[in-house]
Amino acid sequence: MKRFLTFVAMVFITFNSAASIVYTFDDEVMQLRYNSLVKELRCPKCQNQNLADSNSPIAADLRREVYELLKQNKSDGEIVNFMVQRYGEFVLYRPKVSSLTYILWFGPAILLLIGVVIVVFVLKNSANKKQPKQLSAAQKDKLEQILKDK
Amino acid sequence: MNKIIRFIPLVLFIALGAILYRGLSLNPQEIPSALVDKKLPSFQLPQLLKPEVMLTEKDLKGDIVLLNVWGTWCVYCKYEHPYLVDIAKSGRVSLYGLNYKDIRADAKQWLIDYENPYILSIFDEQGRFGIELGVTAAPETFVIDAKGIIRMKHVGPIDTKVWQDKFLPLIETLEKENQGERS
Numbered sequence: 001m002k003r004f005l006t007f008v009a010m011v012f013i014t015f016n017s018a019a020s021i022v023y024t025f026d027d028e029v030m031q032l033r034y035n036s037l038v039k040e041l042r043c044p045k046c047q048n049q050n051l052a053d054s055n056s057p058i059a060a061d062l063r064r065e066v067y068e069l070l071k072q073n074k075s076d077g078e079i080v081n082f083m084v085q086r087y088g089e090f091v092l093y094r095p096k097v098s099s100l101t102y103i104l105w106f107g108p109a110i111l112l113l114i115g116v117v118i119v120v121f122v123l124k125n126s127a128n129k130k131q132p133k134q135l136s137a138a139q140k141d142k143l144e145q146i147l148k149d150k
Numbered sequence: 151m152n153k154i155i156r157f158i159p160l161v162l163f164i165a166l167g168a169i170l171y172r173g174l175s176l177n178p179q180e181i182p183s184a185l186v187d188k189k190l191p192s193f194q195l196p197q198l199l200k201p202e203v204m205l206t207e208k209d210l211k212g213d214i215v216l217l218n219v220w221g222t223w224c225v226y227c228k229y230e231h232p233y234l235v236d237i238a239k240s241g242r243v244s245l246y247g248l249n250y251k252d253i254r255a256d257a258k259q260w261l262i263d264y265e266n267p268y269i270l271s272i273f274d275e276q277g278r279f280g281i282e283l284g285v286t287a288a289p290e291t292f293v294i295d296a297k298g299i300i301r302m303k304h305v306g307p308i309d310t311k312v313w314q315d316k317f318l319p320l321i322e323t324l325e326k327e328n329q330g331e332r333s
Contacts, residue, residue, distance in 0.1 A: 045286040047178055057251065058286050061277050086284040088184035 021060070023067040030070055037066050037079060040094065044087045183303035184284055190217075190298050191282040198249045198257055198271035205272050207298065212244025213328045214321060215294040218268070218308075219280065221252040222260045224288040230307035231264055237313065238267035242321060243293075247271035250280050250288050293317070295324055296331075 025031040038052040043059040051059050051066070062083070069079045083091045095101045135143065185191075190207050197203040210217065218234060220227040238245045247268035249257045254273060261271075274280055283292065286305070293302040302320055304312065 044181065044284075056287075057277075061281060065281060085184060086281060087286075088182060088284070090181045 021064075023063065025070070033076060034066060034070055037070075037076060038063055040092070041066070041080070041083055042091045042093050044091055050093065180305065181286075183300075185292075185300050186303060188300055190292075190294055190300055191279070193272070193279045193282065195279055196273050198247070198254065198273040199261070201254070201273070205270070209270070210244075210246050210294065210298075212269075213296045214243045214324050216243045216245045217248055217292040217294060218245060219248045219250045219283075219285050219288045219290040219292075220271075221250045221288045222256040223252065226307040227289045228264075230289055230309065231267070233308050233310065233313065234267040235265050237308070242325075244269055248279065248283075248285075249273050250285065251275065251277045293320055293324075296328055 023034060025034060035052070039050050041051045041062070043049050043051055043054040043056060043062070045058045046054045046056045049059070051062050065082075066079060069082060074082075080092070089095050089098075089100075095104060097105050190210070192207050194204055194206050197205050216237070234245065237243065245268055247270070249271045251274070254275070257271070257273070261268075272279065277285070283290075284303075289307050291304045291308060292300050293304075295301050301324065302316075304316060306312075308317070
């Protein structure tokens with residue numbers, strides 16, 4: 001147990017030492033903008049993390065860049081464009097609507113539509129089947145013939 | 151009609167399978183660079199070996215320029231180093247280095263310990279020019295044509311296979327372009 005606790009402590013100590021610079025702003029609005037920007041922008045190296053979560057050196061550099069661009073009174077749009085110009089659309093967790101991303105933006109709606117069409121189709125079909133079908137005169141004769149033969 | 155409908159799930163399954171199978175062989179680390187076909191961004195940074203010399207984009211001279219992003223902290227840079235030496239010796243390209251987020255003394259020592267394949271190295275301590283180039287880590291290599299346009303970006307180390315598959319075709323194209331322009 002003691003060994004285990006030491007291990008846990010060591011893990012936490014290493015994580016702590018990896019913690020990076022925290023940027024603070026006097027202006028509260030700017031702080032909020034910074035927080036939302038580093039959440040919206042994706043780290044180009046460690047691909048499934050945003051700039052806020054990642055400990056990689058490039059994420060730290062890009063956080064610094066966001067901080068400095070905010071200090072230069074750049075708008076959110078300008079900062080996002082700055083990143084896109086250098087790292088491509090890839091850095092956006094909410095990619096822009098373009099011919100390349102139509103399938104991303106409209107795919108789910110189209111799939112839902114297809115689903116609705118299928119459901120309607122199936123329901124209609126089964127509704128039709130529920131109505132008992134009448135036998136034709138020839139079929140009735142044949143049925144009687146079969147029953148008689150038994 | 152009903153018979154066709156029965157096959158729809160199978161067709162959808164095969165289509166989905168094909169898409170997912172393709173996904174297995176894609177490398178998620180390979181992000182299309184936003185800078186290809188754009189001009190090399192301008193910069194003003196000191197030279198690695200001569201801190202007093204300031205370099206700009208105009209100092210990267212050559213018909214075909216290779217700009218290799220490297221650092222002594224980068225394991226794969228060591229792996230690709232002998233290949234870079236060979237490439238530099240071939241004389242087909244002008245190889246420049248971008249020493250990225252490094253310590254100057256370490257980088258100098260590296261070039262002494264191994265061999266210096268670069269015509270010169272730019273010293274980008276803060277990684278600012280790296281951000282301009284969309285660099286995510288080292289090693290990365292840019293191919294720049296005679297007009298200063300970035301034609302390709304390669305992420306990861308160069309070895310014989312990468313050189314032959316990815317670089318040589320482009321270099322042959324560029325050599326033809328350059329010849330066409332001269333004649």
